[in-house]
Structure formats: structure tokens, C-alpha cells
Amino acid sequence: MSTSFERITTRRGDADVNGAALHSTRAQPLHGCAATRALEHHYRNASPALMRRAGLATAQLALALAPHARTFWIACGPGNNAGDGLLAAGFLQAWGKRPIVTATPPDGGYSGETLQAWNAARAAGVLCQSTVPEHFDFCIDALFGIGTLRAFQSPHSDWIRQMNNADAPVLAIDLPSGLDADTGTCQPVHVCADHTLSLLTLKPGLFTAHGRDVCGEVWLHRLNCADTEGADAQLMGAPLPRLRGHDSHKGSYGDVAIVGGAPGMTGAALLAGSAALHAGAGRVYLSLPEPPESGYVMDSGLMLRPISGLPLNQIVVVAGCGAGTCLAPHLSELITRALVLVLDADALNQIAGNSVWQRALAERMPGRTVMTPHPLEAARLLGCNTAQIQSDRLASARQLAARFQCAVVLKGSGTVVCAPGQPLALNPTGNAELARAGSGDVLAGLIGARLANQLGLHGENGLDTYEAACAAVYQHGYTADQWHGSTLTAQTLAQSLTSR
Secondary structure (H helix, E strand, C coil): CCCCEEEEECCCCCECCCCCECECCCCEEECCHHHHHHHHHHHHHHCCCHHHHHHHHHHHHHHHHCCCCCEEEEEECCCHHHHHHHHHHHHHHHCCCEEEEECCCCCCCCCHHHHHHHHHHHHCCCEEECCCCCCCCEEEEECCCCCCCCCCCCCHHHHHHHHHHCCCCEEEECCCCCECCCCCCECCCCCCCCEEEEECCECHHHCCCCHHHHCCEEEEECCCCCCCCCCCEEECCCCCCCCCCCCCCHHHHCEEEEECCCCCCHHHHHHHHHHHHHCCCCEEEEECCCCCCCCCCCCCCEEECCHHHCCHHHCEEEECCCCCCCCHHHHHHHHHHCCEEEECCHHHHHHHCCHHHHHHHHCCCCCCEEECCCHHHHHHHHCCCHHHHHHCHHHHHHHHHHHHCCEEEECCCCCEEECCCCCCEECCCCCHHHCCCCHHHHHHHHHHHHHHHHHHHHCHHHCCHHHHHHHHHHHHHHHHHCCCCCCCCHHHHHHHCCCC
């Protein structure tokens, strides 16, 4: 296969030789529809061969993925995505394969380039028809790409259903038809692809909301275009290793205090504390409203300490994990005095209902606060509903970061990290093993450890809440991707974290 292809992510279970799920290890720029169209316009003016490159890349990838396939069904829509598919059909025909294009007759509806591709395919002997072939070994979705989303009508909706119900693998050009390139939301009828070839740019919608479920493996071909200006966001890369010097001690790696764990929910605070401990914090304190109930097993390195005994202005405080209403008497003090504050779960719910705390939070020193809401908590903070949050996760994260002037970790499929003055980042790691109670508490503790390490090694001037949040989110998901045993519980997840 051409070295111009880059494999970005895989489905869980499609692994490398070591059994680990694959995903990109370096940061990648993400371009939404408008930014991608601007680049397309620029490069089409510079090189009219852009569509030909797209068709060639599609045919090359299809052949590499299914070298023994004979019949290729290419479903073409009304726009330029069809041009890519038609040109791919021409290349497959020239290479001895049997491509069959399903399309509605152009009738003057195709653009100039796509009409040329239609005529070239017909001239090359490609079979073009208005019905789906009875048999095919491989399918190429060239229906809608990044075109304007709307409810699909017959015959396109029928073709999508037949595509999804077929046994043959599906390769989507640019993104699966029906998936929004900017938000990752889907139309009710949409393609579920086994592979997606993103052309020229990577799109944010491939990596968040429904995107992770409907794209399959994501591949990138930049069509020999190097310019990536105008990115809307970035796909996180792996964080740099954390090296622990021989000439160091527990004070070198900072202190974390977990404030939460109301009666009946002590386990949440213990999970956050265990995560902070295993992720490399120098010391981890638990501030519980009551001593742990019988039956709970604490990591031996965790220390119980009342809030009144914590040096709040010197440490990282993770507040809210299993806190219930017991946190309310302490929230004002934590918001005003904690040097670094990670707010999760019940801390966020209580702040959502108190305008005084919201103003105080926004007035904290910049770069000292991280919020880690799931979609329902984000909705409470923004005064909307969960569906509105999920309809545009990137915009929701930006709005939270701007309103509260802090780093925001909007959890979910394709977790979004945002902070004032920083590029919005999407996480490529993680899987459904994390869809269990307690995994969010583990993430909060991990973020706390990352911040404590910064504080211990570099002091206050070395604090970077955005960097710590991105690194922790990536590590949290990566740890789940590495898991190939029995059910991954939150406790096992916490104990599997490392300080490296």
C-alpha cells in the first residue's frame, strides 16, 4: 500500500502483534466542513487533479483491504463524493476488477468535475445502473461525504440499508454517509462502515459522539497536500513519558487530596485516591465526612485527613467523587483557597445550582481548575438538556471553558478537552470497557496525580491544567485499550495505571 496512507484508529479487537488496540500516537489537526472546503478550494485551484488523487487513493485502499474481492459495489450520490467513487471505479476496472456503480442519472445535477468522472467511468466500461447488484464482495460508500446533511430519501436511504445489511465490508469515502463531519451526530439512516478513508483532512466528527461507532477503522490520505492551516481542533497524541529521577522523593511528585466519599458512596473517593496513588502522586490524602464503612479496603498508601488539616493552598484537591450533599459546607473554601482544583460529579452538580459558586469559580486564578463533567452534568452547568450537549460536544466544551474560565473534560465517546486559549482536543483512546460506575472517579484521580507531579517537579509556574487533562484522558483510555482479560472494573483500572 502507498506510504501516503496513515492508519489513525482501529476498532477495538483489531490489534497489533502485541495485542494492543491501535491508534495514532501523535497529535493530528482536525478540520470541520468549512475548513476542509477552504483547503479543497485552495488545492483545486493549484492542482485540478485533486479529485483524481482521491479516486486513486480510494481504489488503492479498497484493493489493499480486499485483494481477493472480485465485484466492487460503488454507491454514488449527487455530489462530489460521487466523483471520487466514479474515478475509483475506473481504476478498479483498469486493474481487472468488476466495479458496479449504482447512481441516479446525473440529469445535469453533477458538478463539472463529477460529470467528467461519470463520463470517464462510462467510457472505461464501468457498469453503471440504478439498482443495487445482487452480489458484491466489497462496498464503497460514495454517497454524501461532507455534503449538507438532510433526511435521506429513497433510493439513497434504501441503498444505505442494503449496505448495512450486507455481509461485504464497507469503505466510506471521507466519512460514512449520514455522519456530521463537525459534531459526530448521525442521521436516523446512516452508513455503518468497516473502514473510513478521510481525504485531505481528518474531521472532528470521526472521533466523537456517534463517530467512533460508525467509522470502523479510520485511514487518512492527505492527497499529497501538506498544508493543514485552519484546523478547528486536534486529535490528541500520546503524552511524553514521565521520567522519575533517582535523586527524588515523595515531595518531588506532589500531594493530592480527595474530598468526597459520603456514607454509602465511600468507594468513589477510594477509587479516585487509588488512581492518584498508582498514577504517581507523591502523597494522597482522603478527606471523608465519616470514617470508611466496614467492608471497604483502602490502598495502604492512602492517608485519612480532615479538610481542616489540609494545606489547601499548596496541594491539588480533587473534589466531588461520591460527595453527595456533604461537600456543600466546604465548597466555598475549596473554590477560594485550593491551589489547584479538580471538580467532578457532585461538586459540579452543586455548583450548577449556585450562582455565587459559579462566579467564584470563574474568578479563580487562570490555569488552576479542571472540570470533568459527563453530558448530564454539563447540561446542568449550562442550563440545557443532555441532547443539546450531545448534539455538538465541541461547542458545549468551548462554552463551558469560556463560562468558567477553566480546563474542561467533557466525558463520553471521544472525550473533548478544552481550555481558554488552547486548541480543542479530542481523545482517540478508550472503549466501552469504561462504561462502568467508577471509571470517572478514576479519571479524576489520574488528573489530580498529573497535576501534582507538575506542581512537585516544577512548582506553581509549571502548572498546565490543559496538558495534564489531555495526558490523563489519553492514558485513561489507553489503559482500557490495553485490557484483554476479564471485565475491567474501575478498581482494576485504577490499579493498572502507571506513573510513566
